[in-house]
Every structure is written in structure tokens, then in C-alpha cells.
Amino acid sequence: MLRKIDHIAIAVKSLDESLTFFRDRLGLSVEKIVEVPSEGVRVAFLPIGDTEIELLEPLAPDSPVAKFIEKKGPGLHHVAFDVADVAGELERLAGQGVSTLDARPRKGAVADVGFVHPRASGGVLVELSQRKKP
Numbered sequence: 026m027l028r029k030i031d032h033i034a035i036a037v038k039s040l041d042e043s044l045t046f047f048r049d050r051l052g053l054s055v056e057k058i059v060e061v062p063s064e065g066v067r068v069a070f071l072p073i074g075d076t077e078i079e080l081l082e083p084l085a086p087d088s089p090v091a092k093f094i095e096k097k098g099p100g101l102h103h104v105a106f107d108v109a110d111v112a113g114e115l116e117r118l119a120g121q122g123v124s125t126l127d128a129r130p131r132k133g134a135v136a137d138v139g140f141v142h143p144r145a146s147g148g149v150l151v152e153l154s155q156r157k158k159p
């Protein structure tokens with residue numbers, strides 16, 4: 026069961042540049058900025074209501090987000106849904122013939138996550154996210 030939008034991730038060339046819009050013009054606050062070397066990104070977390078915007082800046086030109094920007098330009102990277110059971114959801118979707126990028130959940134920093142292929146969802150990468158209990 027999908028419970029809510031966990032976050033919306035936007036690929037940006039430069040956090041500093043994009044924060045002049047999201048923080049300084051829209052007025053969102055930056056909760057934290059974290060480097061995730063395993064994913065090749067620096068991420069700014071901007072909470073809004075009970076969800077958040079994540080700005081993804083590539084750390085290196087060969088990182089997945091850099092390649093995404095090269096191919097499609099900066100913009101919407103993925104939409105993440107909060108789920109109670111990411112392994113179960115991946116299995117349920119695969120059982121319906123939905124193309125997923127992960128057969129099993131992968132360990133993220135704050136959640137176990139699994140991705141659905143954009144070709145299954147009209148072009149938008151979909152993340153299923155099961156937050157670890159604090």
C-alpha cells in the first residue's frame with residue numbers, strides 16, 4: 026500500500042544555484058545537505074508539509090545523476106512513495122508484469138528503497154521507500 030509522497034527528487038547542475046530559487050525565492054528551508062558518495066550525489070533536503078523536495082547535484086561527471094542531466098537536462102528525477110513494505114510492493118508489482126529496477130530492496134541512508142522502471146510509469150522514475158524506524 027502506498028501511503029503518501031515521501032519526496033520528490035529534482036536533478037540540478039548546482040545546489041548553490043538551485044537554492045537561490047527553492048530557498049531564497051520560494052522560501053523553503055534547507056533541513057540538511059548530505060553527500061552520498063555511493064550514489065554520486067550531494068543532496069539538499071527541503072521539507073514541506075509531511076513530505077520533502079530533494080535536490081540532487083552530481084558529485085562527478087560519470088555519476089548516474091550527471092548522466093541523467095546530460096541526457097534529459099535538469100528537472101524531475103523521481104517521485105518517491107512511502108510504503109509499509111517495500112519488498113512486498115516490489116513483488117506485487119513484478120507479479121503484475123510491472124518492470125522494476127530492483128527485484129529486492131536496496132539499503133538507503135534513511136530507508137530501504139526499490140525503483141520502478143520509468144517505462145512502466147509513463148516516463149517518471151518511481152521510488153518506493155520504506156523508512157527505517159528511528
Ligand code: ZN
Pocket residue numbers: 032034079103105152
Ligand atoms: Zn529518492
